[in-house]
Amino acid sequence: MGLSLARLLAARLAQAGLVALVVATLCFAALQALPGDLALRVAAARFGEDRVSAAMVEALRAEAGLDRPVLLQYGAWLADLARGRFGRSLVTGQPVLAEVAPRLGLTLRVGALGLLAALLLALPAGLAAGRRPGGWLDRGVAALAALLASAPSFALGGVLVVLLSVRLRWLPVAGDATPWHLVLPVVTLAAALAPGLARVARHGMAEAHGAYATQFARMRGVAPWRIGLRVVARPALVPVVAYLPVLAMQVTEGFIAIEMLFNLDGIGQLLIRSLMARDLPVVAALGLAFALLLGAATLLAELSLRAMDPRLRAGGATA
Amino acid sequence: MKALRIEGLGIRHDGRAMLRDVCLEVAEGESLCLIGASGGGKSLIAAAVAGLLPGCMEATGWIGLGPHRLRAADQRGLRALWHSRTCLLPQEPAQALAPLLPALSQLRLTPPWLDRAGALGWLARLGLDSRAAARLPFQLSGGMAQRLLAALVLRGQAPLLLADEPTKGLDPARRAELLALFATLRAEGRALLLITHDLAVPQALGGQIAVLEEGRIAECGPAESVLAAPRSAFARACVAADPRLWPARAPAAGGEEVARAEALAIGRGGRALAGPLDFSLHAGRMTALLGPSGIGKTTLGDTLLALAPPAAGRLCWLGRPLDTRLRQSLRTRFQKLHQDPTRVFPRQRPLGESLADLARLRPGTAPALPPLLERLGISPALLRRPPEAVSGGEAQRVALARLLALRPALLVADEPCSRLDPPTRRAALHLLRGLADAEGLGVLLITHDAAAARALADATLCLGPPGGGMAREG
Incomplete structure (x- = not known):
């Protein structure tokens, strides 16, 4: 039984709400459960490790309401979230949205460019490799993908910095002052995304190109370019679209390391800083942002798949 | 001019000769049915x-296609003649149509270019209206997909059409449709080479027939005379295996009831298929399911085995109403023999290892296996091979051994023989019948072969369309 579009959207929205609640709760619980005094850590981040006194810690504890029972804090905080109030950063005192929004822009720009570069790099390579499974191109792409996949982002990024920025002085080392600054982060991110994408595209292509339908079209004398466009392309790209949410997840994982490495002031760095400082409102807002972005990517992929392959709309597997 | 002339074709694999000195000819407007084990x-x-020989096979001899004459080893050259000289009709429409x-x-x-109205006209000729023309393959019924395939082939120009087991799994009505289509193609001057183990094909089409036996052409001639007076051993066995010639037998008395359907309705994907149905299956009896x-039919079999949920009504196993608890405790005793036995075993794994897994599923089955294998004529050497290296008949017997080791009460055999040649089919069906008699096994045989059903x-x-006669017992 196929889901109607309206029911699908309603179901996904309900899921997103549930995920948001779970993520918010986990953030709260994780920060509470970490060993050490929360107020002390926040105070240390706000005033500096050396200058913190017991009085300052107690003042902060009272100010932020950290002396209330944990369940009460959780309830009050959820109630605020439900009304769309993210509160202020415990460390800087700035509204959370003002902390997150500008940095989110930078991160999304790097993420989107990295995804685009990975698509431009891996899609043609994977599709070309899949036309002749076992051929030299297929083996070459597989070897390159395995090599890239086994090099962690921070190592590869480090090598690129040493080579292109320090030695050759072609590109800036760190920061985000000019578009040139984004080249290395984008390349490093794309290198992390490309191997999986190339493998998925290769398998989709190998399956569609090797399918009997393709051979039968050739036997009927259909021109090769028409076969590629009308018979092979869509089935070959279905797994690629289905893989996009996985890529989105890799992007969120990838930019944390990349922003640290290239000193980009995006939400990856903000997340690490806020976690160190136990800055609960910021951590929770970032967690929600990640969850909603991933949810949106999944929904987008799902809607695209339904448009591409009506068999999925009809309820999937047919005998 | 001959559309196809095979001269001295030989094929070797691993140093073993698979085919030796095969010579065949098909003229335009003629058909040749090739039968064999x-x-x-x-x-x-x-x-x-068709130029589709796997790379591990070595071919010798010559293949003539109209004015062209190529070495059989030149598979690439033969592929270059697709569309202009040859076209291989697909076995499964589901796989041949772009999804x-x-x-x-x-x-x-399909070239040459055709405008929309012209294309609709082509489809209308084959009984596909404009609504069907807008559908994707998975939205077409099996018969419609077959007709679409026929339209695609008709549009092509190839003088020689090759078909491998074209009637496999078709019910009598659709088989007749397909054979009528072949007759049309032949009348339009196409040459047909049909590879089949279904004697109904040469019986209906006539034309020439060739019998392949141990890698050689043992007999070749007009279909009527070969079928009337076969000289080769295989052709004689095929003719003798005609279920219409099997001796009639008295119905078995039957033992306890193994499954009962009460006002059972079946459906798939929310669509009602048939029902309500009332019938019962008994130990030691073989019940045929036609339609x-x-x-x-497959959905009804799956529903009886609790592999698919019923749309409505009640199901009893061994006299007790079916619930989750009963299903779990009796799961291994309600088994299915699948249509394609080579696909129920994991690939590339020796069959013996797959059988050994049974001991883990149900301790105590291991000692029962050797006598069972001996009774089914399965040699230990066979069990060392993976499923892709055994014939359909052999895989069928191993699959059966695996099911019988679990001491089933009910066995649903879903077209177990549609991929087997007539002598092997007769042996497999009589084996099932013998198991029902000797072991008190309840068997539901899903089949298109009404003659075999009548005999056994x-x-x-x-099973008829909803609204019509749902199910009648006779």
Whole structure:
């Protein structure tokens, strides 16, 4: 039984709400459960490790309401979230949205460019490799993908910095002052995304190109370019679209390391800083942002798949 | 001019000769049916002509296609003659049609260029209206997909059409449709090479017939005379295996009831297929389930085995109403023999290892296996091979051994013989019958072969379209 579009959207929205609640709760619980005094850590981040006194810690504890029972804090905080109030950063005192929004822009720009570069790099390579499974191109792409996949982002990024920025002085080392600054982060991110994408595209292509339908079209004398466009392309790209949410997840994982490495002031760095400082409102807002972005990517992929392959709309597997 | 002339074709694999000195000819406007044992290499002939021989096979001899004459080893050259000289008809429409392209677009893809109205006209000739033309393959019924395929082939120019087991799994009505289509193609001057183990094909089409036996052409001649007075051993065995000649038998008395359907309705994907049905299956009895393709025979079998949920009504196993608890405790005693036995075993794994897994599923089955294997005629050497290296008949017996080791009460055999040649089919069906008699096994045989059902089954259920006669027992 196929889901109607309206029911699908309603179901996904309900899921997103549930995920948001779970993520918010986990953030709260994780920060509470970490060993050490929360107020002390926040105070240390706000005033500096050396200058913190017991009085300052107690003042902060009272100010932020950290002396209330944990369940009460959780309830009050959820109630605020439900009304769309993210509160202020415990460390800087700035509204959370003002902390997150500008940095989110930078991160999304790097993420989107990295995804685009990975698509431009891996899609043609994977599709070309899949036309002749076992051929030299297929083996070459597989070897390159395995090599890239086994090099962690921070190592590869480090090598690129040493080579292109320090030695050759072609590109800036760190920061985000000019578009040139984004080249290395984008390349490093794309290198992390490309191997999986190339493998998925290769398998989709190998399956569609090797399918009997393709051979039968050739036997009927259909021109090769028409076969590629009308018979092979869509089935070959279905797994690629289905893989996009996985890529989105890799992007969120990838930019944390990349922003640290290239000193980009995006939400990856903000997340690490806020976690160190136990800055609960910021951590929770970032967690929600990640969850909603991933949810949106999944929904987008799902809607695209339904448009591409009506068999999925009809309820999937047919005998 | 001959559309196809095979001269001295030989095929070797691993140093072993699969085919030796095969010579065949088909003129335009003629048909040749090639019959032979399952796994005997007859499909290799079609593959060699179409240029689709696997790389591990060495071919010798010559293949003539109209004015062209090529070495059989020149498979690339033979592929270059696709469309202009040869076209291989697909076995399964489901696999041959582009999955995400509407019927009309599939037809218009085939050159020469055709406008929309012209394409609709082509489809209308084959009984596909404009609604069907807009559908994707998975939205077409099996018969409609077959007709679309026919339209695609008709649009092509190839003088020689090759078909490998074209009637496999078709019900009698659709088989007749397909044979009528072949007759039309032949009348339009196409040459047909049909590889089949279904004697109904040469019986209906006439034309020439060739019998492949141990890698050689044992006999070749007009279909009527070969079928009337076969000289080769295989042709004689095929003719003798005609279920219409099997001796009639008295119905078995039957033991306890193994499954009962009470006002049972079946459905798939929310669509009602048939029902309400009332019948019961008994130990030691074989019940045949007949009905046209797509009517829900497989779904009914799956529902009886609790592999698919019933749409309505009640189901009893061994006299007790079926619930989750009962299903779990009796799961291994309600088993299914699948249509394609080579696909129920993990690939590339020796069959013996898959059988050994049974001991883990149900301790105590291991000692029962050796006598069972001996009774089914399965040699230990066979068990060292993976499923892709055994014939359909052999895989069928190993699959059966695996099911019987679990001491089933009910066995649903879903067209167990549609891929076997007539002598092997007769042996397999009589084996099932013997098991029902000797072991008190309840058997539901899903089949298109009404003659075999009449000869072997104690009862017959006919599944008809909803609203019509649902199921009648006779």
